[in-house]
Amino acid sequence: MNTLYEPAIHLQQVSFSANDKTILKSITGSFPKGKITTLVGPSGAGKTTLLKLCNGLLSSTDGQILIDNQDISTYEPTALRQHVGIALQAAPMIAGTVFENLALPRSLQEKGLTEQEAIQYLQDVGLDQSFLQRPTNKLSGGQRQKVSIARTLINQSSILLLDEITSALDRQSVQEIETLIATINKKYNVTIIWITHNLQQALTIGHYTWVMMDGELIETGKSSLLNAPKNPRVAEFVQGVNA
């Protein structure tokens, strides 16, 4: 990865195993501060696990993770998770309304969220204020993803981890979310790490790309690497996705 940039997250020989199964194998690399890095690779490559390690939902079994040059284990877990936000792939919701879900990050810190703020966050993800009092079990898959994204933004984290947040969205919504994330990245200098299966998305929105396979980091560099991969396995993967 380009060393001109200061890393927001640096992984040094990070491995992760669970139930006698190795999921990540000695990953070393950095996510540049203030940039969008996309994570691509086949299912089961360990991408989600990698994001959960960076948010502290999991701990590596080996190696070191530095967040803003500070060892992740020295962070207080709740402070780390507010600093490094994550939008989970399943877009889980607590039982209740959209507003209750949006207010959740603040209520965990015993703070409130005004209706006006909630409406603004909803509009940012392309939902109007009529959704505010809607029970979350009445939302479509795409609407859930949008609420999940809005909820992740409320902590105003410096680093955002996005796990396939547009997989259930229609084309127009995908574009709206891409624009929103690009704006957040530019306007607030938020570092974005985005798992996607959409290579076109990785090319257009990502400054950098990591290609992962079988728990290993195979190739990294500017997103344009996807146009001409050096590694034959990556080339085969890109060809397979584009076919």
Add this chain to the structure above:
Amino acid sequence: MTYTTLSLTLIFVLIPLLLSKTLKLGLEKDTIIATLRSIIQLLAVGYILKFVFEAQSYLYIFLMVALMILVATLNARKKGAGIKGITWKIALTLIVIEVVTQGVLLGFNIVPATAQYIIPISGMMIGNAMVLSILFLNRFTAEITSHHNEIELILSLGGTPKQAIHRQLINAVKASMIPTIESQKTIGLVQLPGMMSGQIIGGADPIQAVQFQLLIIFALLTTATLSSIMIGFLSYPALFNERMQILEMK
């Protein structure tokens, strides 16, 4: 009641045996085992109680109560096998319940400090707490499994384990207490409680029997609340590690 008269009550065992055989329910073996176990266990308890009541020794009372707590703990812990340290957590809960209930009853001279009172009341309190613990653990483990994503979500947003598990804890406490509260609402209207019926059959004044029954049901309310809340608050930290990550339940 003579043993000859008692043996006539085995008719009540013959009826289900015959029905099971006729309808091919396949419950004959279990019915016979249950009958034999109740005869042996209750007769043994009867003789032990007779001995303890006559001895009036606090050591024997203590040993009887300790045995009740041990058996109840071993029975209830199976339901929380995935929770680290569940055995001592249940044991501690049952000890606190025994101390609180007997503390109030004996401390305020509500009942005399004799084996005849302490042992049966302890049996009712510990037995009820055991059932409550089983109900709580059943519901709590089911809630955690089915709401794993929600718990992880709250942690991911910067919540503490207590905040992450709050809903599941409250749901399990409520669910385990509902049977106790509901049964107390209809008490006396649908069925006469066992202890009260026993006293009345034994020739006691019905009003006195009711007074004792009230004492028991009020104490059972405390037992129900304390046992589910205590087990809940003692158990949930074991579901997380020091980095506030939820552990997989084994």
